[in-house]
Amino acid sequence: MTERRIGVYVCNCGTNIANVVDCDAVAEAAQSLPGVAVSRSYKYMCSNPGQEMIVQDIREEGLDRVVVAACSPRMHEPTFRRAAEMAGLNPYLVQMANIREQCSWVHDPGETATDKAKDLVRAAVYRAACHEPLERMAVEMCPDTLVIGGGIAGMSAALELADAGNRVYLVERTASLGGNVARVDLTAPYLDSARDMIVDRVTRVVEHPNVDVLLESELERLDGFVGNFKATLVRRSSGEAPPRQVVDVGSVVVCTGYKEFDAARVTHFGYGKLPDVITSFEFEQMLKQGRIELKDGRLPQYVAIVHCVGSRSEEFHGYCSRVCCMTALKYAHEVKSALPKAYVSDVYVDMHAFGKGCEDFYRRSAEVKTLFLMYGKGERPVVRRADPGDDCEMLLTVDEQLSGELIELPADLIILMVGMEPRDDAGQVAHLVNISQDKDGWFIESHPKLDPVATTTDGVYIAGACQSPKDIPDSVAQARAAAARILGKISRGKLEIDAMYAEVDEDLCSGCRVCNEICPYSAIEFDEEKRRSHVISALCKACGACVATCPSAAIKARHFTDAQIFAEITGVLA
Amino acid sequence: MAIRANPKLIEELEPYGAEDVMKCYHCGNCSAVCPFSADPYVFPRKPMRYLQMGLEDKLKGQLDPWLCYYCGECSDQCPREAEPGETMMSLRRWLTSKYDWTGISRLFYRSWRWELGAIVLVAILTAIGFTLFGMSQGSIAHYDGPDAFLPSASIHIFDWVLAGVLLTFLLSNAARMWWFTMGRDKDLPTTLGSYITSAWMLPAHFFTQVRYSKCEHKRSWATHLALMLSYVTMLVLIMFFLTRMASGPEIDWSVHVAGYFATAGLLLGTALFLRNRVKRSSAQYRHSHESDWIFLVLILIVATTGILQHILHRSGLDVAANVAYIVHLSLVVPMLALEVPFSKWSHLAYRPLAMYLAQVRATALARARSGEATALRPGAERTQAHAA
Structure with a gap:
């Protein structure tokens, strides 16, 4: 290994890290690690003065690797990579040691926590020594x-x-x-x-x-x-x-x-058997034709609208279909305006009126005297034909939740609010x-x-x-x-493509195509002529699945090479 | 057994004042804020729910509307302006018409023209009747004494006959109320003992309206109590001391002092309530049914004509006093004969009765829930024997 000039920067993260880990001790310990030229501890490394410190050291001390012991790389790796780039250092030569989420936030203050932080920093230093400068790729963007x-x-x-x-x-x-x-x-x-x-x-x-x-x-x-x-x-x-x-x-x-839920899958509403039990889409058709009527041409006196058909049930779909509640209220309004003498009942589970203007719409639906009946999630309202002498065609039995009573609701037309399905x-x-x-x-x-x-x-x-x-x-x-x-x-x-991706060494590849199948992003193509696989770097997410799978060890993940991983392990165990 | 919903019932209730009940979405704020709502009488939410769904039989069996004094807190708190207080009020009107077997109450509540027409008719008939009776008895120039136009002894007898008639109506309606709310419920394990031990509640609530005093607005309670006590005082004076009240022209302080207080109470009470209703000063006065106006105005006129005939009599203007008396009587008779058994005034009987029955019912329900009551059921006994 050639002599490196590594800079180590231990962040206190205010008190987030410093209250648990002795940051100065971590920085001091790092000083004696192989290749470390500079080692510092600072209150906030991500702040402007913190970044300045790194930039200045790279320029003045001639650093060729940077290790930042701070928070998760998900948080600030881009920040420190940018800082390195500003100082003329390849951004992939920066490595982070996560001594916040993986140390100070999960441990009690004391020497043990400090020791762990030292281990993490050592691992990062060993790994950084093996880092190679990587270049991001640029591809053309087709505007179509x-x-x-x-x-x-x-x-x-x-x-x-x-x-x-x-x-x-x-x-x-x-x-x-x-x-x-x-x-x-x-x-x-x-x-x-x-x-x-x-x-x-x-x-x-x-x-x-x-x-x-x-x-x-x-x-x-x-x-x-x-x-x-x-x-x-x-x-x-x-x-x-x-x-x-x-x-x-x-x-x-x-x-x-989407497609609408098939109401015939639910048997207890009598859909398909009783002529005037229809789905919301069939009712839309009726509305578009401009006449709300029963199959035999008469006008309905009682209209019942049933929510959550196929939605929010263990039997069919657990999710809410989101549009049915407001559509049902819309039907209540449309029925009332077309047939002012009709009685509209709305049989729901929960009223989801979350959208803009929707709560107001719900209120207005109540004001036009819609009767709301609540049935329990998982309950099954049952429809049956009315008895002779009843003034309605059908009866809908609901275990009504707001009253605790078992209610028989008269209905001539029943509209099933069918949910959405993929x-x-x-x-x-x-x-x-x-x-x-x-x-x-x-x-x-x-x-x-x-x-x-x-x-x-x-x-x-x-x-x-x-x-x-x-x-x-x-x-x-x-x-x-x-x-x-x-x-x-x-x-x-x-388009800039991340420099981290897998590469196939064609000399080692046997063309077994195991990697073609394993890749979750379909990023590996097989070249029929060469009988070799190769990675489409723009599609690769550097997950490493192919690297681990390849029986010939022909695939290398850039920035996650064997040498880098082993160095890291050696570092943490040293 | 499932209960049949009747979406049409709400239309039947609308003439009684239940215009906003469908706006309710059962958040329960009304029942939470009500000082009286407690198991097993959870209101206004529950009766509102029954009304929305048109469960007529359940509603008819409810005592809850009578347990409400309409302080208006619920209506103030309602996020949907569903007017729970007014819904309870309209349910009381509707229940009154359901208790009444003659159908007169229903007619009155559904049409103020009928109510007013009936009052005018009875007033005219009373005026004619008493005029003819007076002419057969004596001279219009004499208010009292041997040649009195309307001898107080005869009027006294008439009062008792009238009281008998209206009590018959009122009590038969009250009996129907008991039947709807208690009697027909075969599963309710009521005992004669609990009817007896709770009986004190009837006079207690009638005379003190102590329950009303627990509402937030103490002034309404005080006004209501003053008006009611004035009315009762007047009733006692007329029913038991009429001859002493009518003799004159000197003032018999032993009875008249009570009369003056009662008159003042009646005038002040009705004037305050009228003022509140005109100004719609708070939730309970925001909605006034025609029957509310008729009731208040009738009391006010009766009190005024009473005062008038009293003053005229004491001033020695006997002819004018007799005319005023005829007018007074022709208003008192419809007020008592029509308003007490068939309209708003009936609540003087139904409300204390409901509180009494509610107590008996709650006791019975508690018994039914306790193990003791379970063991009394023959089925339960068998199960226990089997288990043993």
């Missing part, structure tokens, strides 16, 4: 985007991108745009027309010079990586050989939406674009709070109800958020 799904989310994303001057391929599996929103009459809580909303979007999308609308089409194959995808699109027209086209896109937005082909789509699904089948976002539209695959975004049940405003917000992320990348022109 593929949007999968022509519902409200897909159209919103497409318009946002196209309006900014970029080409968008909007692929829709059915023969028309609009998705599920096109099946709806009015929207809650402001009772605006869904048709107006959709017609405006569809017209703009179809007429937009930057949008290529591909109806009755789907994505067949997606190759490449962020900024440089190749998407194979196929048109599923009847009969003929399906015409294919391959387009280059830099990003993909998945907006495949589409049947969600798994197929997930596989095509290499994203994951949760236990219910919804696509998983990169971070539930901080990165809600990105996925684990760079360049692939999700928006709308394919991610989880969502109303129109949330779907549109996500779609435009995804578009904003893409526009950000497009405006930078080039």
Whole structure:
């Protein structure tokens, strides 16, 4: 090992570390470690003077490695890497020892804690000595985007991108745009027309010079990586050989939406057996036709709306479908305005009125004299035909929670608020674009709070109800958020790819292809000609799975080399 | 057994004043803030729920509305402006019409025209009747003495007959109240003993309204009590001391001093309540049913005409005094004959009765819950024997 000039910086983190660990002692101990040229302790290393200290030492002391003993690298590694870069040092020559989360926060003050901190610093110093300077890669960013799904989310994303001057391929599996929103009459809580909303979007999308609308089409194959995808699109027209086209896109937005829960799976409501038990979508159809009536053409006197059909139950889906509560209230209003003499009952589990204007809407629904009945989660209200002589067609038995009574509710028309489900082909789509699904089948976002539209695959975004049940405003917000992320990348022109990725040594590779299967990001390709595997560095997340799996030890993870790992282990045990 | 909901019942209750009950979403604030709401009488939330769902039979069996004195705290606290206090008030009106087997009460509460029309009709008939009777008895120029237009002895007899008639109505309605709330509930293990030991509550609540005093607004209680005691004093004076009250022209202080106090109480009480209702000064006065106005105005006029005939008589203006007396009587009769058994005034009987029955019922329920009551059931006995 050549002689290193390593700088060690022990952060006190105010009192966070210093109250438990003797930082000065840690710094002093580090001084005697091999290759250590400078060792200091300071109140806040991440502060400007702290960073200044590092920059100055690199310049004046000629440091070639930097070890910062402070908080988690998740917190401040980028900070110290930037500082090193400023002083002209390759950022990958910085190593952090986490003596806060992994030491001072979890131990009592004393010598033992200080000893552990010394061990952690020693490990970092040994490891840093083996660090190599790494360069980040830059790849071209193709400004074209593929949007999968022509519902409200897909159209919103497409318009946002196209309006900014970029080409968008909007692929829709059915023969028309609009998705599920096109099946709806009015929207809650402001009772605006869904048709107006959709017609405006569809017209703009179809007429937009930057949008290529591909109806009755789907994505067949997606190759490449962020900024440089190749998407194979196929048109599923009847009969003929399906015409294919391959387009280059830099990003993909998945907006495949949802399908409604099949009410026939629930038996106790008599759906499919009793003629006037219908689903919310069937009721929307009735509303769009402009007449609320029973199968035999008479007008209903009693209308009952049942919430949570297929949602929030152990039997079907545990999640809340989010839009049904307000849609149900919308029905109450629509029935009351069409049939002022009708009695509307709303049979719910919990009223979820979380959106803007929704609590007010709930209040107004009560003011128009909707009768609310609460049934227990896991309970099963049962529908049966009414007896002769009753003034209603059916009776709905509810174990009513607000009164504690078993109630028989008269009904002529029963509307089942069916929940949302992932589409049947969600798994197929997930596989095509290499994203994951949760236990219910919804696509998983990169971070539930901080990165809600990105996925684990760079360049692939999700928006709308394919991610989880969502109303129109949330779907549109996500779609435009995804578009904003893409526009950000497009405006930078080039994409920087992290320097940490795996590399295959082709001389050692036997072409067994075990790594091809193991890679969770589909980042390893097999070269049929050479009979060797190679890593698409832009897709690699440096998880190390292939490195551990390779039977020929042909794969090396940059910044996690064997030498570095062993040095670290030696350091911590020394 | 499931109970059939009746979404139409709320429409039946609307003429009684229950206009906002559907706004309630059962947060329970009303029952939490009410000083009286406690197991087994949790109100206003529970009766409101029954009303929303139209559980008529359950509502008819409820004592809860009578346990409320309408302090208005619940309505003030309600986040939905569902007016729980007014809902309880309208339930009292509705229950009154349900207790009444004649159907008159229902007619009155649903239409003020009927109520007012009936009062006017009875007033006219009374005026004609007493005028003819007076002319057959003596001269309009004499208020008292042997040639009196309306001899107090005859009026006294008439009073007792009238009292008998209205008591018959009131008591038969009260009996129906007992039947709806207690009698028909076969599972309720009431004992004669508890009816007897709780009987003290009837006079206690009637005369002191001690429960009302536990509401936050003490002034309402004081006004209400003063008005009620004045009324009762007047009733006692008329029923037992009418001959002494009517003789004159000198003032018989031993009875009249009570009369003056009672009159002052009646005037002040009704004036205060009228003022509150006009100004809608707080929650309990925000909503006034037509029956509330008729009730207060009737008492006020009766008291005024009473004072008038008293003054005229004492001033020696016998003709005017007799005319005033006829007017007074023609208002007293509908007030007593119509308002007491069929309208707002009936609460003087139902409220103390409800508190008494509520006590008996609570005792019975406690017994039913305790092991002692369980062992009394034949089925339970068998189970125990089997286990032994």
